[in-house]
Amino acid sequence: MNDTTAAAPLLELADVHVRIAGSHILxxxxxxxxxxxxxxxxxxxxxxxxxTVKAILGLVPRTGSIKVGGVxxxxxxxxxxxxxxxxxxxxxxxxxxxxxxxxxxxLAERGGEPRYDLVHELFPELRKRAGxxxxxxxxxxxxxxxxxxxxxxxxxxxxxxxxxxxxxxxxVTEVAEALERAASAVPILLVEQNLHLVRRIAGRVxxxxxxxxxxxxxxxxxxxxxxxxxxxxxxxxR
Amino acid sequence: MSTIVLLALTGLGxxxxxxxxxxxxxxxxxxxxxxxxxxxxFLAVGAYGTWWAAGHLPGAGASGAxxxxxxxxxVAAGALAGVLVELVLIRPLYxxxxxxxxxxxxxxxxxxxxxxxxWGSDPRQFPKPSWAAGTTGxxxxxxxxxxFLLIGAAAVVLVALLAFLRRTRYGLVVRAGVEDRxxxxxxxxxxxxxxxLVFAIGGAAAALAGALGGVYxxxxxxxQGGSLxxxxxxVVVIGGMGSVPGSAVAAVLxxxxxxxxxxxxxxxxxxxxxxxLLAAVxxxxxxxxxxxxA
Numbered sequence: 199m200n201d202t203t204a205a206a207p208l209l210e211l212a213d214v215h216v217r218i219a220g221s222h223i224l225x226x227x228x229x230x231x232x233x234x235x236x237x238x239x240x241x242x243x244x245x246x247x248x249x250t251v252k253a254i255l256g257l258v259p260r261t262g263s264i265k266v267g268g269v270x271x272x273x274x275x276x277x278x279x280x281x282x283x284x285x286x287x288x289x290x291x292x293x294x295x296x297x298x299x300x301x302x303x304x305l306a307e308r309g310g311e312p313r314y315d316l317v318h319e320l321f322p323e324l325r326k327r328a329g330x331x332x333x334x335x336x337x338x339x340x341x342x343x344x345x346x347x348x349x350x351x352x353x354x355x356x357x358x359x360x361x362x363x364x365x366x367x368x369x370v371t372e373v374a375e376a377l378e379r380a381a382s383a384v385p386i387l388l389v390e391q392n393l394h395l396v397r398r399i400a401g402r403v404x405x406x407x408x409x410x411x412x413x414x415x416x417x418x419x420x421x422x423x424x425x426x427x428x429x430x431x432x433x434x435x436r
Numbered sequence: 437m438s439t440i441v442l443l444a445l446t447g448l449g450x451x452x453x454x455x456x457x458x459x460x461x462x463x464x465x466x467x468x469x470x471x472x473x474x475x476x477x478f479l480a481v482g483a484y485g486t487w488w489a490a491g492h493l494p495g496a497g498a499s500g501a502x503x504x505x506x507x508x509x510x511v512a513a514g515a516l517a518g519v520l521v522e523l524v525l526i527r528p529l530y531x532x533x534x535x536x537x538x539x540x541x542x543x544x545x546x547x548x549x550x551x552x553x554x555w556g557s558d559p560r561q562f563p564k565p566s567w568a569a570g571t572t573g574x575x576x577x578x579x580x581x582x583x584f585l586l587i588g589a590a591a592v593v594l595v596a597l598l599a600f601l602r603r604t605r606y607g608l609v610v611r612a613g614v615e616d617r618x619x620x621x622x623x624x625x626x627x628x629x630x631x632x633l634v635f636a637i638g639g640a641a642a643a644l645a646g647a648l649g650g651v652y653x654x655x656x657x658x659x660q661g662g663s664l665x666x667x668x669x670x671v672v673v674i675g676g677m678g679s680v681p682g683s684a685v686a687a688v689l690x691x692x693x694x695x696x697x698x699x700x701x702x703x704x705x706x707x708x709x710x711x712x713l714l715a716a717v718x719x720x721x722x723x724x725x726x727x728x729x730a
Contacts, residue, residue: 280624292619294612305612308624
């Protein structure tokens with residue numbers, strides 16, 4: 199099932215397949231992400247959400263079509279795709295443990311004027327801990343570094359994978375506020391299991407099942423407990 | 437006392453030689469996951485390049501500034517060899533580790549055979565500046581000056597490498613790439629450029645080891661790089677894959693252990709002691725002394 203949106207989409211996937219070590223993980227997935235707001239990518243564990251994000255970035259071998267702002271990216275190397283204006287905060291946060299917080303951020307600079315003011319306004323903790331090795335930060339602080347790196351550049355879209363996984367409720371709120379603030383300026387494709395957060399910030403949802411799109415539409419889907427349980431195998435309150 | 441001083445400085449000189457080879461080897465493995473068995477060839481290129489330049493390159497010679505010009509030529513040749521190997525042979529094989537090993541082993545063997553075909557198997561007398569042939573008194577010991585040359589060169593390379601890694605943008609990319617090169621690419625950085633760079637640095641450092649090793653041994657042979665490479669691999673593993681400071685500490689340990697064991701027990705025991713040291717470090721710290729950070 200493919201989704202189409204009326205507004206010109208920023209990110210378009212069509213018939214994307216990923217096979218890794220003999221496993222057919224993405225089986226013709228196709229959806230689009232509009233140029234504004236948060237689109238949540240949902241699904242059960244192992245459905246192919248993280249692989250979808252990695253396919254967009256060229257981190258896994260893939261076939262099909264993935265366009266960013268109308269530019270075909272399949273066949274391009276990861277760094278060239280990212281330079282089209284993608285910011286990525288991976289599921290494991292992708293922090294360089296041996297580098298300091300400041301070095302982790304500096305590494306993400308991609309020309310232009312890096313937006314340290316925005317990053318430090320959203321996460322003042324990062325300014326205080328600039329000289330601290332990122333490997334010694336708490337999980338929440340590492341997530342701030344990961345999201346901070348995506349906000350440092352003027353990206354066209356952010357890909358954020360499970361940003362609240364394993365975080366304390368207070369940090370989840372802080373991360374949610376940062377994503378909400380970011381979403382006012384740049385579209386976000388958000389992989390998230392925390393449906394409470396998805397309801398709060400996402401306008402659209404794409405549900406992935408066995409490497410293909412099972413449903414795509416408005417986030418009001420999540421108000422229907424029976425349908426949510428049917429698609430995601432979970433109840434309303436998570 | 438004078439014997440201990442002489443053994444210690446000779447061990448440090450040997451360690452310095454190992455460090456020059458191991459530092460590049462370690463960075464290449466740490467960043468690009470390439471076990472470069474052709475690294476000894478870079479050393480040979482540096483040694484033969486310096487030897488050739490001292491006799492043929494205008495301005496170069498066996499003493500004074502001419503000697504340093506010859507060394508510079510050898511180092512440049514080693515860096516160029518590193519870049520060419522990465523671009524031509526390694527780059528198409530990054531996703532194929534078995535083929536990488538086969539290619540680097542094959543290149544190491546073919547390189548030695550080529551040197552043998554061109555300049556023969558016999559040792560070639562290496563240019564040795566007169567000051568390097570002299571000795572300096574240290575706490576009663578008459579220490580050959582070439583030891584100080586090796587130690588000084590390794591110290592300069594260590595400081596330069598650390599400055600590069602900690603103070604430059606590419607150094608930052610290399611340090612991050614040693615941890616997670618896919619994430620470096622996901623930040624929009626072409627990590628392949630860093631791969632080429634570390635091959636150039638590794639080639640240059642190994643070539644410097646070849647040039648100064650020629651001074652230390654007094655001659656150069658086609659197989660010299662291969663035999664030193666074994667100890668360099670041991671240093672890399674003890675120090676921690678990808679760690680330059682770790683390689684420095686490990687090189688000092690290996691040089692000293694080898695030298696003292698050979699003197700106080702018997703010839704060959706030093707080499708065996710180094711292997712025992714490797715086993716002891718790996719049992720205590722499986723990731724090496726410094727772990728996997730540049």
